[in-house]
Amino acid sequence: MDVPAQARGVLYVIVCAAPAAADVHALVVLARAAGWQVHVVTTPMGAGFVNAKKLERLTGDLVRSTYRTPDQPKGLPPADAVIVAPATFNTINKWAGGITDTFAVGLLCEVMGFDVPIVAVPLLKDVLARHIAFGRSLADLRRMGVRVLFDPAAPPNARMPSWGQILQELHDLIEVGPS
Known part of the structure; x- marks a missing residue:
C-alpha cells in the first residue's frame, strides 16, 4: 500500500449490486x-459483485457489509466524504426513505446527519429509472444535499460516469460546496 502525498481525509465508498461494482477497485486506487484513506462498504447483495480480498489489500481495511455485533469494536473512522457508486434502485429508494435495514443504508442515513459531502451515482435498468418512486427519491436526496450524478436522457449503458469523473465531482463538491 502506497501512502498518498497529501492526506484529504476519510472516504467511504458504498457499493451496491450492479455490474460496475466489479471495477470499484479502480476508484479506490484513484482515491x-x-x-x-478509503473504506469500502457494500450492500449485502453488492458483496457478491466486488473482489473483497483485492479491496482489502488496496485499503488495508476490511470490506464491510453487515452491522457489527455488540461485542465487536467500532471499525470505521468518521467520514469526511462519501461516494455511493454504483447505487441501485433499491438503495436509492431505501436511503431517501430512511429505511436502514442494511448497514450500507444505515451508514448513509447517519452520515447525512453530519453534513458530510456525498456523491451518489445511480446505475439501474431504464424501466426502473422511470419508476415514480425513483424520481421522488432522487429529488429528496438532492434536497438533502446529496450530489446525484444521473442523466435519465443518457443511454442506460452510458449513464455512469468514469471513476475519475466521479472522484472529480466529489472534489468539486468539497471545494465549491453544494449547488
Whole structure:
C-alpha cells in the first residue's frame, strides 16, 4: 500500500449490486492516489459483485457489509466524504426513505446527519429509472444535499460516469460546496 502525498481525509465508498461494482477497485486506487484513506462498504447483495480480498489489500481495511455485533469494536473512522457508486434502485429508494435495514443504508442515513459531502451515482435498468418512486427519491436526496450524478436522457449503458469523473465531482463538491 502506497501512502498518498497529501492526506484529504476519510472516504467511504458504498457499493451496491450492479455490474460496475466489479471495477470499484479502480476508484479506490484513484482515491488513494488523491490522498484519501478509503473504506469500502457494500450492500449485502453488492458483496457478491466486488473482489473483497483485492479491496482489502488496496485499503488495508476490511470490506464491510453487515452491522457489527455488540461485542465487536467500532471499525470505521468518521467520514469526511462519501461516494455511493454504483447505487441501485433499491438503495436509492431505501436511503431517501430512511429505511436502514442494511448497514450500507444505515451508514448513509447517519452520515447525512453530519453534513458530510456525498456523491451518489445511480446505475439501474431504464424501466426502473422511470419508476415514480425513483424520481421522488432522487429529488429528496438532492434536497438533502446529496450530489446525484444521473442523466435519465443518457443511454442506460452510458449513464455512469468514469471513476475519475466521479472522484472529480466529489472534489468539486468539497471545494465549491453544494449547488
